[in-house]
Amino acid sequence: MLNVSVISPEATLFEGEAPSITAPAFDGEVGILAGHAPMVTVLGTGTLKVGNGPSFTVSGGFLQVVDNQVRVVTESASKA
Amino acid sequence: MAKGRELVGRIKSTENTRKITRTMEMVSASKMKRAMDRVIAARPYATALGDVISSLYNPELAESFPLLRQPQTTKRAAIILITSNRGLAGAFSANLIKEARALITRLESEGTEVELHAVGKKGIGYFKYVGRPLATQRNDISDRPTAADAASLVDALMHQFIDGSLDAVYVVQSVYKSALSAPPHSTRVLPVARPEQKRAQKDYLLYPSAAAILTELLPAYVRNAVYRALVETVAAEHSARRTAMKNATDNATDMLTLYRRDYNRARQANITQEIAEIVGGASALQG
Numbered sequence: 430m431l432n433v434s435v436i437s438p439e440a441t442l443f444e445g446e447a448p449s450i451t452a453p454a455f456d457g458e459v460g461i462l463a464g465h466a467p468m469v470t471v472l473g474t475g476t477l478k479v480g481n482g483p484s485f486t487v488s489g490g491f492l493q494v495v496d497n498q499v500r501v502v503t504e505s506a507s508k509a
Numbered sequence: 510m511a512k513g514r515e516l517v518g519r520i521k522s523t524e525n526t527r528k529i530t531r532t533m534e535m536v537s538a539s540k541m542k543r544a545m546d547r548v549i550a551a552r553p554y555a556t557a558l559g560d561v562i563s564s565l566y567n568p569e570l571a572e573s574f575p576l577l578r579q580p581q582t583t584k585r586a587a588i589i590l591i592t593s594n595r596g597l598a599g600a601f602s603a604n605l606i607k608e609a610r611a612l613i614t615r616l617e618s619e620g621t622e623v624e625l626h627a628v629g630k631k632g633i634g635y636f637k638y639v640g641r642p643l644a645t646q647r648n649d650i651s652d653r654p655t656a657a658d659a660a661s662l663v664d665a666l667m668h669q670f671i672d673g674s675l676d677a678v679y680v681v682q683s684v685y686k687s688a689l690s691a692p693p694h695s696t697r698v699l700p701v702a703r704p705e706q707k708r709a710q711k712d713y714l715l716y717p718s719a720a721a722i723l724t725e726l727l728p729a730y731v732r733n734a735v736y737r738a739l740v741e742t743v744a745a746e747h748s749a750r751r752t753a754m755k756n757a758t759d760n761a762t763d764m765l766t767l768y769r770r771d772y773n774r775a776r777q778a779n780i781t782q783e784i785a786e787i788v789g790g791a792s793a794l795q796g
Contacts, residue, residue: 434553436553436554436557437554437656438551438554438656438659438732438733438736439547439550439551439655439656440547440550440551441550441553441554454716455716455717456716456717466714467712467713467714468713468714468715468716469561469565469713469714469715469716469722470714470715470716470717470722471716471717471721471722471725489725489729490725490729491561491722491725491726493557493560493561493713495713500557502554502557502558502561504656504729504732505656
């Protein structure tokens with residue numbers, strides 16, 4: 430399982446476990462499963478899906494994966 | 510009973526004032542609570558940004574980032590002064606203005622040109638009064654500052670810093686330490702302090718590249734510093750207003766005790782006098 434947190438400047442929008450996430454990276458969608466190598470990538474604009482759970486519209490910021498911890502840090506995010 | 514009636518009027522007016530100040534105290538207390546929640550909610554973002562920036566940072570990269578340039582001499586600096594739009598908060602805005610003036614004096618004595626950007630009616634009003642020109646003035650930032658507000662404040666300054674027409678940007682804000690202590694403070698947001706390099710660096714896969722990620726994140730970091738200054742100052746403003754209104758309520762209570770004592774004394778004296786007059790009158794009739 431992945432430990433996911435979605436953070437915007439104003440608030441932490443989501444924190445919890447998910448089997449996978451799909452995020453809009455700067456050059457297209459990127460999917461992340463448990464056991465992913467440590468990675469930092471810049472995000473573009475699009476929809477972030479957390480497993481089968483909530484999805485968010487995000488724009489800008491970055492995504493960091495390390496030891497099954499995923500941090501999506503974005504400049505603007507809202508529940509989609 | 511002229512004195513008595515006058516005192517009744519005063520008691521009523523003090524009671525009304527106390528009602529207002531007590532309500533304002535309660536309103537500020539609840540607003541402070543919400544502002545505090547926003548200060549806390551803003552922390553994870555700052556931590557996450559700081560973590561990633563310091564893990565990507567290395568001195569060679571720093572050379573190529575205009576936002577990380579460290580000017581040897583500061584020729585021109587900008588100060589963003591954050592004050593409140595409303596009064597009745599004790600010395601809150603006055604303290605911030607004092608801090609800003611001290612900073613201006615210090616920078617100018619070092620030969621730096623200072624441009625002032627004021628947020629909040631109180632700051633704008635003061636500098637208009639002393640006749641110091643303001644580079645920009647904003648009074649449209651509400652009780653609930655957003656990241657967009659912060660961006661609109663600092664983006665233009667960031668561009669000026671990048672093209673070299675500004676060498677430093679300071680924010681004069683309140684640091685919310687606790688409900689009782691929120692001292693004014695000048696924070697330097699630009700140039701960005703060099704992040705400390707972490708010892709144990711993870712081998713990250715970086716897309717597109719460390720440089721590109723930093724290009725994206727450094728402005729976000731600066732905007733976030735300003736955003737946090739805004740939310741903290743709002744929390745401090747409400748806490749200052751709460752304290753001021755609590756003092757006003759307490760003072761009104763003290764005054765009421767005194768007025769009521771005077772009133773009762775006057776009333777009693779009046780009764781005593783009436784009795785004395787009746788007794789006097791009766792004994793005159795008997796005599």
